[in-house]
Amino acid sequence: MAFADYFPLPQKWIPRGLRSKPCRHFMPDGSPMYGVVAEYDTAASVYHAAEKVRDAGFKAWDMHSPFPMHGVEDAMGFERTKLPLMVGVVALSGAAAGYLMQWWITAVDFPVTVQGKPPGAWEPFIPITFEVGVLSSAFAALFGMLAMNGLPRFHHPLFKSERFLASSDDKFFIAIEAHDEKFNPEGVRRLLESTGASRVDLVGAE
């Protein structure tokens, strides 16, 4: 997802490297094209269609389904996310920070002997260390997931199509974006129609 999609600023305000690529394909009325969207009725048909799109070598495309379909990484051919690694790093640093905070306050900044325990004893620090670790990993998991997904993003070309809203209900979609290198509207339409789509539409970018 490009920066320019996320922040709809005037092009000249956006650093050069982050600007969106010029549009190569246009709708019949001359407006820029987002891509081609195909609608499917069953999970099986969209799954096999995704395999074909993957094999045709497209990169900028996506599948939309009302529920998480299993095995879709294979059908679409993308890598497993690195999110767990990120969460792990955040969790461990959170836990370490929690421990250090308690240790510094209790043993360094203001050591008081209470309950006959040595100020630096590690045992009483474990519960809060654990809690802070969990808290930071939960935040990292949710917000990391959203950030990697480019969310929140309240506006998206796909939402313009009323039919597409059925992706939250009982329909399945494959959307191939116009800025994919292999994209050409007719070829893509033929490909998607050959995969058993019940309907194939062009979608404008604006």
Added chain:
Amino acid sequence: MSQITGEAYQRRLERLAAHPAMANDNVTLPKGSWTGAARALIGLGVAGLLMTVAGAFVYNAKHAVASYSVGVLCVTAISLGALFWTMVFHQTNAGWHATIRRQLENIMMNLPLCVGLIAVMLIVELASGGLLFSWMRPEYADSPLLTAKRSWLNEPFLVVRFFIYAGVWTLLATKLYRFSVDQDRTGDRFLNNRARFTSAWGLLAFALTTGFFAFDFIMAMDFRFFSTMWGVYYFASGPFSCMAVLLIVTGMLRLRGRLTGVVGNEHVHDMAKLLFGMNVFWAYIAFGQYFLIWYGNIPEETAWVVYRKQGGWENLAAVLAIGHFLIPFLILLLRPVKRHPALAAAAGAWLLLMLVMDMFWLVRPMVYTPASGLKSPGPGAMWVDLAAIVGVGCLWAGVLARRIASGPLIPLKDPRLPEALDHRNYV
């Protein structure tokens, strides 16, 4: 929804039998394989035990008995873990476990052997008048703490309790094993329901017997010490160590070219997850118990811990904290490790070593206590411990290897087998 008819089920069984993964040379070991290894292991075991006996004469009997007990408690924990998992899987109608259940049952069927090994321990204690079980000793007979609990801690009742534990474990293990083996022959899928019912009351009986076994055979070594968590603490060693053995066994069978397409990396992944989770559970229980004793700081509990935090034992405690929890925790968090048969089995082997360390830390400090009047011979005497633990372990492993080679490697006609063959972790 109605049941499927007998005929339809028969057809399904026939289709299952025709599954390429169910080919005979994939799900059984060739006749006579592993006999040499089993014989060697049992031989090594006997040799180790003989060396332990020698150690009793070279140093002292108490040391040898303690070392032997460490070994016995370890293998008993593993076997009890297998019984636990078998019952839990039956109880929850688990699908994925069907392909690994026979190996669990094989481990579980070592329980009669463990009962025999415990019997030896008990007989030695009774005959020697309490080498480790200090409450049997005449010098404590008048201790007020002991007289208060004499109606529990007395020899006849201990023997009765031993027979109860032994009876319950043997009964549960053989009953569940019988259901499984019978199903191989008859294909009667409703045996699963009977096993499920047995597991329901079995888990209750298991919890009580394991808990009190831990009280009687570990905690009571120091009759002054008590902890309500003790039963759970000993139990917590079982599930993860059993998974460790299971990972090693299935890994070895796969090295022999067996179980291809039957126990895949997906199963390894799940076994390793359970290994990881139950090891964390052990850490939770161990820390919870230590922590509350440390915090309460009342003499009757703390004395036990204090003794294990001095005289060199504190190093072992640190090994447990780091080696039993911290390192395996960080390593097993990694998904590639959990999905790699060899790495997961290696992690299992490491945790088995830690299981021994844990039991060692519980039992061995009882030997050269100040009150015993015995003088520690120093690290040079460690060969007795090594001989006893390796001896018991090899004996146990030899019997296991023999049983594994003697029959099919999976329950051949389990109704959940198709599900288990197709098992996959998606996320």
Added chain:
Amino acid sequence: MSATNPDRIISERLAGIVSGAPARDPRDDGSLNDDPAVRPPLVLNNRSFGEVTDIICGYAEHTPGKWWLPMFLLAASVAGIGVTMILYLIITGVGVWGLNNQINWAWDITNFVFWIGIGHAGTLISAILCIFKQKWRTAVNRSAEAMTIFAVICAGIFPAIHVGRIWFIWMVFPIPNYNSIWPNFRSPLLWDVFAVSTYATVSVLFWYMGMIPDLASLRDRADRRLRRAVAAGAKKRLPDLIRAYVFGLLSMGWRFSSRHWHRYEVAYLILAGVSTPLVLSVHSIVSFDFATSVVPGWHTTIFPPYFVAGAIFGGFAMVLLLLIPARELFSNFKDFLTLRHLENMAKIILVTGMMVGFAYSMEFFIAWYSGNEYERDAFLFNRVTPIWLSDRGAPYWWAYWTMITCNVLSPQVFWFKKMRRDPRAIWVVALLVTIGMWFERFVIIVTSLHRAWLPGEWHMFFPTPVDMLTFAGTCGIFLTLFLLFLRFLPVFAMAEVKAVLPQASPHGHDDHDHDDHGHADHGHGAAHGSGAHPGGHGPSHEKEAH
């Protein structure tokens, strides 16, 4: 079909005009089956994706029935009384409560532990069942998580007002301040602050994250209706406008992309993975409040796992207590919460009840085995022996025996299949368990404190009306929030329910028999997720049966 006119279909269905195929026998809704070769369906009546959306979104888009508003007003009034009592307490001081110098933790902490225990079940149910891949969790996870959050809110009230001078409550946080006062990190009460606030936060995150796709579904439905209203020039648009904006904001622009779903599922599993030990830790920490002390009856090492088991136990009971009536009050609810699900939960009640019973007996045994006269007295006389039976007995014996009857004995009826499958019986046991779990905390706290070391310190505790009304008030707050949840939010995890339907399998379960498919597929492994028949084997084999 739902795309044509969702409103008409849903309103008809809610009115009971159109319904799924009637169940043959009220005692067997079709989910009960003892054949180990068949997996029972998780959703009854062969619902399609569209129907699932319609039914579940329908709950959130319509008033559930005539009962809702009176019930809501009643609950809200009770909550109002509770809030008044809290204000009265803050204005007047803790003297309005019945606790005293000896029993300085009483009603308030009992209620705190009671609510926090209930609050544990939701996340635990959701997280543990998720980790163990128990697909029937879809029936209860959303409402259980909601219940968690509301219970934690109720729980948090008590220790906060218990501190007395509530305007100093900021001192529990490590905030650098003029007086250089730091909180005491060696106090279990401070761990509670961190544990409960972490727990509340993570539970909200977990609940919210699970709800994002379902909120997006609600958004899209409102959006679709709005577009049609605009096209038709209809005037009445405000409710849908509000929905589209609120759900639109909350759903963060979720567009059901598979790449998003993949990260979402991984993140969800991570959250489930950290929530499980979190739940264990939070209730363990609550148990540390007691167990780190040396009070007989409090200082016992089994407390952490015992409290956790008790929390699951009480929490499942509360879930059943709320959802069994909901099953009757909402049409089609039974399709998602089947008798099989109730039976599973009854079994969990039985198991956790026996874990709690195991802990009771271990405590009792060790109290005797310790040989320590104070420990022995705390159990044998303070708790068990009625005062009319022995001079050494205690006046709170009835609390102990209520606890034993409700928590250990009453779940034993679930050994019988007939009881496990009867919603009324389950509801009664759930009620008893909820009462029993309250008494468990009362026994631990009040009974242990009222007879301490010296007879001169012995006191009784009697709750004042303020005590009782505050507790009733928290029940009102809990119920108010839960009713709002039932009214406005998706009660089931819609996307997850869809994912466990048989037709969600990308391999088209209708095409061919599952077993044959499994054989053909197994060899070439990774490219095809051959086991993706979330409904299990059942549906595909149904035709064999007939």
